[in-house]
Amino acid sequence: METEALSDYPFPGGRLELEGEYRQLLRRRPVARVTTPTGDLAWLVTGYTECRFALESARFDRDLIAAPTGPRQQEATVPPDAFNGMRLLTEAGIAGEVMRHLSRRRVAQHRPWLRRFAHRLFTDMISSGPPADLMADFAAPYPLAVMCRVLGLSVARQDGRLPRPDEERLAHWAELAFSFNSRGAAELHEGWEQLRAYLADEVARERRQPSGGMLSTLVSACDDKRVLSDGQLLDVTALLLTVGHKTLTSFLGLAAVDLLRHPEQARRLAEDPAGLLPTAVEELLRHVLIEVRGVARIATARVELGGAVIERGDLVVIALHAAGRDPRCFTDPDRLDLAREPGTEHLAFGAGEHMCPGTLLARAQITAALEALAPRLPTLSLAVEPSDLAWTDGLILRTPTAVPVTW
Template identity: 35%
Template sequence: MTTVPPTPFGPGFPADPYSRLAPFRESCPVARVTTPAGRPVWLVTRDEDVREAFLDPRLSMRGGRTGPYPPTRRALDVTLVGHDPPHHTRLRRLAAPWLTPVRVERYRPVVEAAAAGLLDAVARDDPADLMRFAHAFSFRAMCALLGVPQADRPWLYACAESVFARPVRDRATARANLDRLDAYFHERVKRRRASSGGDHGGDPGGDHGDDVVSAIVSAWEPGGPVSRDEVVSLCATLLLAGYESTAQMIGMSMAALLARPEALAALRADPGTLPRAVEELLRFQTPGPFGTMRTASRDVPVGGTVIPAGGRVLLSIAAANRDPVRHADPDALDLGRASAARHLTFGLGTHFCLGSALARLELTVALHAILTRFPRITPAVPLDRLDWRGNHLNRGLAELPVRPHG
């Protein structure tokens, strides 16, 4: 019998959440633990239980509350994932038609050009930090999607970097930058609303209304159940959530591949296998070890345990993705794994990640560009000494030093 510690959280969790969560999955798959902030939560770790819980409407983002949120200082204080259906559905369908795999594919030339241009800087440095590339690349792709004008991108990028810095270097500056982002998207929505009308189906990535922000504003009905603040928050959340999580997936994927030169060689030899490899990389590493915190709106049975009404619940994506019942030999990176696409990195059900198609496109394009441009790329530091930062909810690499030319 595996000994279960009192909590999986603590020093070293961002670097390796998997070994910390495995004892719970094996011996106590629904466990009462305490977060680093001292709050009691129910931790769910088995694949089967996590899947069922993702689909259970009694595990609520709002704890069963149905009234409107109280007024907030900024629109970004309440995001899409803070709502339950039916209101969540109203918000989501403003953007969902523009983020399907078919529509997102139209951005491939823009994304490929961004990767090629940014890798020029990587080629000039030895060693180079691939995380700098990953962040700049992901941000540029999101700006193309949202139609952010070129002139606005440098200061918006500085704001986003500040907001996601770990550890937080200057809380006052981070709060001020959130205010700037909030104000910026308020103004974008206002301008798009003033000029709305007509078809928004032109070429992607432009600054003239052919973008997802324009599509969202065009689909929005002022005076209806979705408020202006919620539209602003939806647009800003797409930028922020897509920027950081995808950049970290690029870095984590490259770190995993650099640790396995034979996998790198196999991908170069047969680039057609990259889409399946991306699914395995998404299963193998994830920036978000857990889904968004949920609250039981009533007593809810999960995996043979009854979570009482009011109980806060963490669904462990990281533990489920390494569940041997679902994935044989789960701690091995197998780029040909048949079950890889059954990962839960993007969640499941109502709150399935809205930007999953774009994240897959970015990850595929970035990896292909790196492996093609730098056939002899090697790590510049021992990979077991990489600086992992973050917390139990969001983890990532501070940097990924590489020698691009071997």
């Protein structure tokens, strides 16, 4: 077994295609030694089975990666309390109550509005072009307004997009929170504090005039149950707001590019959206390469995994997007096949204790977006070569700066 560290993780270069390094690792070394940008050693897990094991095993801990000592995946991050917001909610005994706002029933109640809103954004985009930018006109404003509405923020009480200044500020703060080795600790701290101050106004308004949204539940946990401090309330709200929309913004932009690069698949979706949507959503979640750095854990015991011996205290980086391309688990994994038979479940939302609690809301938004986009797909195309797309680098997720489209 080769155990020497490969240089530089994340691997440079890759955007729309899976980097060659991952392909080699998937074939030969599903758990391999790499060096992170901080110069620390880590185990990079790429194989599907190994990734799932690491996500589901209690011997790999997520909270410990915020510890001040030990190997690190990146230099600076948002404050640890914010990072471990879900643990705060669990310890406060209110995780179930807060997450009820993301339940099947609640998401079903949002669905008609999600459809109308997606349809309206695409209609506005079409009437203002061609050309248009699918990021600015859809992928950025849509999930942001949705998450603000789920939280119950006053800024989303109107039925459509947020006012532009709010959109811009919230997108900027979310981008800081999702940065990866591109910003200093002071800048991240300042951005997070500004976001907290913005949300403090919303909390004050919520106390005067409850919205009935997620923020109502959080404020009541703070004021009535006294299980969250004011500071924790702001951290958790900021976390939910940022993770609840930023992942989708990147995903929707990348999914649109993926579809437009596969016109025969896009045409099939346009011909039979109702029939194809359920498998199309899951296939795009598997196929879209969204991760830049993978999710991290610290080993709490010695573990043998994928032929490697991981010691207690080692940093483990789980490359969820590479797992979705593991040929041992997916037939012809690089092919986008919107009708792919359901089989091995992708890991786009993670697995185990920290699996994304927003999967139903995310799937509902992706479905509504594809429904609205499907009829336009046969005439829609990228207005630039895929290789000329501009990218916002320095984030934990691959994110096109713009997706120029024409028709």
